[in-house]
Amino acid sequence: EVLLVQSGAEMKKPGDSLKISCKTSGYTFSDYWIGWVRQMPGEGLEWMGIVYPGDSDTRYSPSFEGHVTISADKSVTTAYLQWASLRASDTATYYCATISYGSFDYWGQGTLVTVSP
């Protein structure tokens, strides 16, 4: 069974750094792209970027490039999303998901990130 388990909710202040995780199991981690999706409160889904754990090739949506870093660690079959300096506008739920045929098929449960002074 494919499982993606994300780290817990976070409350941070503007300017803080943060790294959230997505622990995977049940499939060969190195062989499939895995990506991140943002959903701001009451809003739609946004495609952020993806990483191929086999060689750490990473691709970003232009809307997110330069503000977040996506990575993966094969040794612990875990993907990460990190910020060096959070903004209030980063308040959202973030989902990780595996990719097959260009679609996100298996999803994590979501991580709520709240950024407030």
Added chain:
Amino acid sequence: DIQVTQSPSILSASVGDRVTITCRASQNLSSFLAWYQQKPGKVPKLLIFKASSLDTGVPSRFSGSTSGTEFTLTITSLQPDDFATYYCLHYKDFLGAFGRGTKVDIK
């Protein structure tokens, strides 16, 4: 940057209705178009991948198709469990974009 235009943004319908939701992409289309259902507070659920392939366990009243530059999600007979928000996802050359969503509510 890929732009995906999804319509309508809101759709009011009754149980038993046939409903259609459409997505168009700004760039040359690939067949990597997926449809998702999301209910409030829940994780999005994959319904259709590769434009017309039904994901495992998804009821057959859901279908996907393409015609020219459009992708369409059809629900042939709307059920009470289908009232939700639907999103398309277009993916090409390692870059994806979601449509803005269609909320299907009760007429």
